[in-house]
Amino acid sequence: QVQLVESGGGLVQAGDSLRLSCAASGRTFSSYAMGWFRQAPGKEREFVAAINWRSSITYYADSVKGRFTISRDNAKNTVDLQMNSLKPEDTAVYYCAADPNVQRVRAGRGDYWGQGTQVTVSS
Numbered sequence: 001q002v003q004l005v006e007s008g009g010g011l012v013q014a015g016d017s018l019r020l021s022c023a024a025s026g027r028t029f030s031s032y033a034m035g036w037f038r039q040a041p042g043k044e045r046e047f048v049a050a051i052n053w054r055s056s057i058t059y060y061a062d063s064v065k066g067r068f069t070i071s072r073d074n075a076k077n078t079v080d081l082q083m084n085s086l087k088p089e090d091t092a093v094y095y096c097a098a099d100p101n102v103q104r105v106r107a108g109r110g111d112y113w114g115q116g117t118q119v120t121v122s123s
Contacts, residue, residue, distance in 0.1 A: 009117030022096030
């Protein structure tokens, strides 16, 4: 069992940076792939980034590639999303997800999800 709690959201201006963090409970965190998704008002949830258990593989949506970086610290049971050069279209609720399989995370079929944290980017 894994419980996920996101933090770090807020209101920023276009061009600013923000760092989201997802804290996971459970002794098996290091064996899980992790990912970030987002959902904007009136839109479907979309994949943002994913990382495998040992940080050797990362995936990014084309819309965030080069601006966002996913990382994890297995000793601290955390996965972060560094977001730079934010745009108004990045405004959404951001969710953390976990699953033993990184491809399932990418596909949005992770076993565990957090409650989300709001990111708002003003123009």
